[in-house]
């Protein structure tokens with residue numbers, strides 16, 4: 001069925017399987033535009049991300065929560081790729097509500113967060129670990145230690161990064177990876193310049209990324225300069241990818257992600273060729289499409 005996201009897709013679809021996003025509008029909207037806008041020269045190729053434009057962020061959050069709820073019902077021990085940031089807070093609220101209502105359980109699930117600031121211990125209130133505890137982990141029923149983040153205070157960040165890849169592999173791979181998008185096109189902390197085949201590693205944070213984080217740290221100078229992030233390949237290997245973007249401030253990068261050239265200048269553009277990726281944007285974030 002055209003444009004219906006089944007969530008099925010080959011793991012690690014190659015960049016040669018590039019297409020452009022098919023566009024779906026939700027039922028409340030009058031028009032349905034669903035198409036594969038281009039095909040690569042590979043005749044077996046028709047992979048392309050699916051774009052779903054929703055009325056507002058709460059509709060997007062419900063849709064994302066539906067995906068996670070269905071996955072956990074079908075596969076209670078699923079491995080979830082989790083993200084932080086403002087985009088995710090409403091989704092985590094929705095999942096917490098559904099958990100409280102007995103609709104969804106994380107008791108057998110595993111969680112792997114995308115990234116953490118280098119140098120911050122999990123107890124640091126500015127860490128992504130602290131964000132995750134407050135936003136989701138203390139509100140639902142993950143088993144102790146089952147939802148993890150890279151350790152920002154690891155004594156050997158290289159070993160931590162290698163171990164992260166091994167832990168994901170040992171869990172059987174990520175079943176569903178949640179993503180936000182930075183204003184510079186980053187996914188995780190894969191900043192512009194990140195290679196398609198990059199893996200979990202230490203990265204230098206871009207100026208835009210640090211500026212966007214400054215409020216949470218009190219000033220730009222206090223924002224860490226480095227982070228550990230899952231790589232582009234680590235992310236794209238996931239069985240399903242669900243990227244959320246809400247608000248007018250994301251409109252121009254959403255356009256670059258879906259309509260711009262595919263390549264390291266906008267790491268999120270690698271999703272164009274990923275048939276098992278669903279991009280959910282509200283009307284404001286879709287304003288430049």
Ligand code: F6R
Pocket residue numbers: 082083084085086087088114115179180181182183186187188189
């Ligand atoms: C967070 C992450 C980042 C954010 C992105 C968007 O774990 O990996 O890529 O998803 O910076 O952040 P918000 O949602 O705050 O706009």
